[in-house]
Amino acid sequence: QSALTQPASVSGSPGQSITISCTGTNSDVGGYNYVSWYQQHPGKAPKLMIYDVINRPSGVSNRFSGSKSGNTASLTISGLQAEDEADYHCSSYTSSSTLVFGTGTKVTVL
Amino acid sequence: QVQLQESGPGLVKPSQTLSLTCTVSSDSFSSGSYYWSWIRQHPGKGLEWIGYIYYSGSTYYNPSLKSRVTISVDTSKNQFSLKLSSVTAADTAVYYCARQYKYYFDYWGQGTLVTVSS
Numbered sequence: 001q002s003a004l005t006q007p008a009s010v011s012g013s014p015g016q017s018i019t020i021s022c023t024g025t026n027s028d029v030g031g032y033n034y035v036s037w038y039q040q041h042p043g044k045a046p047k048l049m050i051y052d053v054i055n056r057p058s059g060v061s062n063r064f065s066g067s068k069s070g071n072t073a074s075l076t077i078s079g080l081q082a083e084d085e086a087d088y089h090c091s092s093y094t095s096s097s098t099l100v101f102g103t104g105t106k107v108t109v110l
Numbered sequence: 111q112v113q114l115q116e117s118g119p120g121l122v123k124p125s126q127t128l129s130l131t132c133t134v135s136s137d138s139f140s141s142g143s144y145y146w147s148w149i150r151q152h153p154g155k156g157l158e159w160i161g162y163i164y165y166s167g168s169t170y171y172n173p174s175l176k177s178r179v180t181i182s183v184d185t186s187k188n189q190f191s192l193k194l195s196s197v198t199a200a201d202t203a204v205y206y207c208a209r210q211y212k213y214y215f216d217y218w219g220q221g222t223l224v225t226v227s228s
Contacts, residue, residue: 001173003156036214038157045206045218046157057216089157093213097170101149104156 004029004090004102011108017078020105022090023071028100030071034093037066037075041086049088050075077107085109112136114207114219122201122226128194132207132219139188140165145210146190148181150203151221158203162210163190197226 005023012018022029022037029035033053038046048057050066053073063078073092077084090102118130130148138144147162161171163181171179180193194201202225208215 003158006156032213034213038215045221046215047218048214048216051214051216052212091157091159091214096173098172099147099159099162099213101157101159 001028001094001096001098001100004092004100006088006090006102006105008103009106009108011110012077012080013110014080014082016080017076018080018107020075020077020088020090020107022073022075022092022102024073024092024100025071027095028092029068029073031095032093033068035066035068035073036091037064038089038091039084039086040089046089080109082109112138112209112217114209114217116205116207116219116222118222118224120223120225122197122224123228124198124226125196128192128197128201128224128226130192130205130207130222130224132190132192134188134190134209136188136209138209140185142166143211146181146183147208147210147215148192149206149208149215151206152200152203160192160194160205199226202226 035053037050040046053068088105113135145162148160163169178195183190204221206221207219209217
């Protein structure tokens with residue numbers, strides 16, 4: 001299975017909004033509403049930020065939101081803060097009953 | 111609070127079998143509501159899903175690793191394990207165990223670096 005495609009890097013200034021894309025196929029992102037997003041700070045384990053495309057776990061800031069259109073899912077971070085600087089990974093369920101991650105995106109706060 | 115902890119050798123020789131265990135501190139281990147997963151991350155790279163197991167023992171594996179991977183569970187010890195055979199330097203990575211609810215990972219271990227080298 002091929003990794004989902006994410007931009008290598010995205011940057012923004014404090015207070016701005018940024019969007020990270022996650023592109024797959026009809027067999028994964030486009031076929032199911034089972035996309036999740038993870039935040040990972042250097043040397044740390046990933047943290048769940050969004051599940052089932054649009055849902056936020058308890059405790060995650062409402063500055064983080066998810067969406068999907070066709071074979072592309074997106075994570076938007078609004079009101080960008082210095083603490084949001086991290087790597088972000090998407091994941092999707094697939095038609096083979098497996099899971100696949102994205103290539104990962106480094107977010108830089110300018 | 112759910113806690114997961116990976117354990118196992120940090121250095122494995124090429125062609126040998128990598129073996130890791132994840133110990134879960136949670137009453138939910140055998141509840142049937144969750145799957146238990148292994149995920150790895152090559153240095154400086156993205157995450158790679160390895161596979162998951164249900165408490166009953168049913169498994170699903172990444173097709174690219176399926177021929178070399180075995181995930182097993184020991185419900186009496188609240189543990190699940192990973193074995194990856196015939197390792198090469200390309201298997202050097204940080205290995206994470208995680209709790210999977212439906213199709214997302216809500217709790218993760220801290221990760222353990224496994225280096226394949228002679």
